[in-house]
Amino acid sequence: MNALTLPDIAAQAARQSLPLDWVGMCGIALPVLLADQRLNAKADAGVSLDDAQARGIHMSRLYLALAMLEQENLTPALLRRVLQDFLDSHEGLATSAYLRIHSDVLLKRPALVSPLAGWKSYPISLDARLQGTVFHVELRVDVSYSSTCPCSAALSRQLIQQQFVDDFANTPLQHADVLAWLGSTRGIVATPHSQRSTAQLCLHLDGVLDDLPLIAAINHAEAALGTAVQTAVKRADEQAFALANGQNLMFCEDAARRLHLALQRFPGLLAFDVRVVHSESLHAHDAVAESHWHQEQP
Numbered sequence: 001m002n003a004l005t006l007p008d009i010a011a012q013a014a015r016q017s018l019p020l021d022w023v024g025m026c027g028i029a030l031p032v033l034l035a036d037q038r039l040n041a042k043a044d045a046g047v048s049l050d051d052a053q054a055r056g057i058h059m060s061r062l063y064l065a066l067a068m069l070e071q072e073n074l075t076p077a078l079l080r081r082v083l084q085d086f087l088d089s090h091e092g093l094a095t096s097a098y099l100r101i102h103s104d105v106l107l108k109r110p111a112l113v114s115p116l117a118g119w120k121s122y123p124i125s126l127d128a129r130l131q132g133t134v135f136h137v138e139l140r141v142d143v144s145y146s147s148t149c150p151c152s153a154a155l156s157r158q159l160i161q162q163q164f165v166d167d168f169a170n171t172p173l174q175h176a177d178v179l180a181w182l183g184s185t186r187g188i189v190a191t192p193h194s195q196r197s198t199a200q201l202c203l204h205l206d207g208v209l210d211d212l213p214l215i216a217a218i219n220h221a222e223a224a225l226g227t228a229v230q231t232a233v234k235r236a237d238e239q240a241f242a243l244a245n246g247q248n249l250m251f252c253e254d255a256a257r258r259l260h261l262a263l264q265r266f267p268g269l270l271a272f273d274v275r276v277v278h279s280e281s282l283h284a285h286d287a288v289a290e291s292h293w294h295q296e297q298p
């Protein structure tokens, strides 16, 4: 039987002549390596279609280039090589290449007091683009933490003071009575509200970095926030967490400022966007603060 030539529709001329900003594939299943951890990731890969006459790009060439990501740890240099392959395989068709990888990273976190540990999941995404020879890479990660409202804490303290006045009015104070009162529900007649909160970090990385500073960035952000969400928790850990929260009262503005100042000291960043979301238990809506920074041009 004679071999038939396979029709190549992508190589045909377009019926309507128009360049396109982004053409590619979204949601490609991909096992990637991050800090030697194998991650189940999804990738969006695309290029610009600058040749207005060309019918289509060559999807398979982008798909096959992604194989480079299976064996090596994700680094800015590796992402750049993949994007360069996208452009090389679309010479004359495309001048910009794009790659987004999203996944969840699991990190083992120790308990505050007890000798236990557990896994914590961090949603991450990497956005890389190569426009001609200009390379950009952004690392996004969500970090969850606990925030206790300073206003609610002050209002609660006032109610506790009022209760103390009511309960001990015209009574000589006895140490034992006060101690017992402090240990009763009357001694904590009001409690401040606290909430699970999320810091959404978008870090614009220096494209020449040898490593992806993901774990360092997460640790840096959690240290700045002070009350990261815990994993394995016994009562001793819960008590330590309650103390940490009581010493770490913060509005969303406080959290955004802390992160901003901490990330400015983090090496290898050209710019960043910080967004903190406090999922309030006082309201059915969130308290949100944002902050941006970019390196001054020399």
Ligand SMILES: Nc1nc2c(ncn2[C@@H]2O[C@H](COP(=O)(O)OP(=O)(O)OP(=O)(O)O)[C@@H](O)[C@H]2O)c(=O)[nH]1
Residues within 6 Å of the ligand: 008, 010, 055, 056, 057, 058, 059, 060, 061
């Ligand atoms: N451009 C384009 N291709 C699509 C689309 N949907 C599916 N494909 C398929 O993607 C497949 C791979 O395309 P190509 O990379 O051009 O495959 P190929 O021509 O065998 O590979 P090359 O010889 O490298 O060009 C083809 O079978 C296309 O039909 C689409 O919307 N646009």
